[in-house]
Amino acid sequence: MTAESKAKKQRAALIAAAVLFIVSAVWCGYLLFRQSGRQVEIISDGRVLYTLDLDREADREITVEYEGRKNVIAIEDHDIFMKEAECPDHTCIKTGRLGSAGVPIVCLPNKLMIRFKAGTDSAENGGVDAAA
Amino acid sequence: MRQRKKIDTRRLTRLALLTAAALIIFVIELQIPNPVPIPGIKLGLANIITVYAVYHFKPAEVVMLLLVRIFFGSVYGGNVSAMIFSLSGGLLCLAGMLLLKRMIDEDHIWLASVFGAVLHNLGQTVAAVFVMKTLAVMGYLPFLIFAGCIAGAFTGFSAQLIIRRLPKEK
Numbered sequence: 301m302t303a304e305s306k307a308k309k310q311r312a313a314l315i316a317a318a319v320l321f322i323v324s325a326v327w328c329g330y331l332l333f334r335q336s337g338r339q340v341e342i343i344s345d346g347r348v349l350y351t352l353d354l355d356r357e358a359d360r361e362i363t364v365e366y367e368g369r370k371n372v373i374a375i376e377d378h379d380i381f382m383k384e385a386e387c388p389d390h391t392c393i394k395t396g397r398l399g400s401a402g403v404p405i406v407c408l409p410n411k412l413m414i415r416f417k418a419g420t421d422s423a424e425n426g427g428v429d430a431a432a
Numbered sequence: 433m434r435q436r437k438k439i440d441t442r443r444l445t446r447l448a449l450l451t452a453a454a455l456i457i458f459v460i461e462l463q464i465p466n467p468v469p470i471p472g473i474k475l476g477l478a479n480i481i482t483v484y485a486v487y488h489f490k491p492a493e494v495v496m497l498l499l500v501r502i503f504f505g506s507v508y509g510g511n512v513s514a515m516i517f518s519l520s521g522g523l524l525c526l527a528g529m530l531l532l533k534r535m536i537d538e539d540h541i542w543l544a545s546v547f548g549a550v551l552h553n554l555g556q557t558v559a560a561v562f563v564m565k566t567l568a569v570m571g572y573l574p575f576l577i578f579a580g581c582i583a584g585a586f587t588g589f590s591a592q593l594i595i596r597r598l599p600k601e602k
Contacts, residue, residue, distance in 0.1 A: 310540055343564075346565025404571055409514070
């Protein structure tokens with residue numbers, strides 16, 4: 301390979317990396333600031349266990365078990381979050397309250413996920429209308 | 433070097449030493465609290481060793497290093513169930529970097545490292561889709577790509593700083 305073609309390929313790689321960085325940054329921003337609906341799904345091991353409307357839910361706690369390990373999900377002031385988790389990392393607790401459509405609460409070790417139901421937020425409905 | 437089939441002792445020792453160093457870095461990083469509340473995002477400092485090895489060892493040797501690192505890393509970290517994510521991410525990252533090595537020279541190792549990190553996080557996400565049995569975890573992908581760019585550049589630049597200080601080998 302000549303030095304020149306190598307330099308050219310390297311420049312292409314640099315541009316590709318820059319594009320990747322910018323596109324993912326914009327995409328993240330879009331997901332974070334997108335308005336979400338209030339329908340929430342609790343999914344365990346690929347199955348939807350609960351579908352809740354946060355606006356109508358009173359404060360309560362839901363316990364979900366997977367292979368003997370417990371997760372405690374709490375609803376407070378119409379917000380939902382992971383209160384306790386029997387797993388090594390507790391990433392799901394640190395995620396805090398379920399805030400935006402793009403960032404579900406996930407507990408990988410216990411295969412549990414809390415997310416806003418797809419298709420209930422305004423942005424996605426708008427997308428469907430535009431396509432139809 | 434003599435026969436190609438035999439791995440010589442010098443090389444084997446250096447490989448073992450690198451694996452040990454990678455494990456030490458890995459365990460130290462475990463002690464640093466992770467500020468990002470998204471599963472799968474971390475600096476991945478042990479990959480300083482991986483990117484170095486990609487440019488200085490044969491593919492099979494790097495695969496050995498990585499597999500041993502991942503196995504013992506998961507055991508020491510006390511989170512063996514997370515090994516599937518490290519494996520799928522690590523192997524995809526390695527495959528990509530071994531190809532990129534032909535395009536990107538060692539002076540731009542940080543660039544190869546960025547792609548490696550992004551591929552690692554992509555592999556991880558694909559594994560998560562299978563583990564969680566839902567495509568919804570793909571929602572994290574943009575965050576993982578963004579974080580991969582930053583973490584990859586950081587570990588890549590770290591590797592470059594070290595390589596510059598190492599005595600030239602053969």
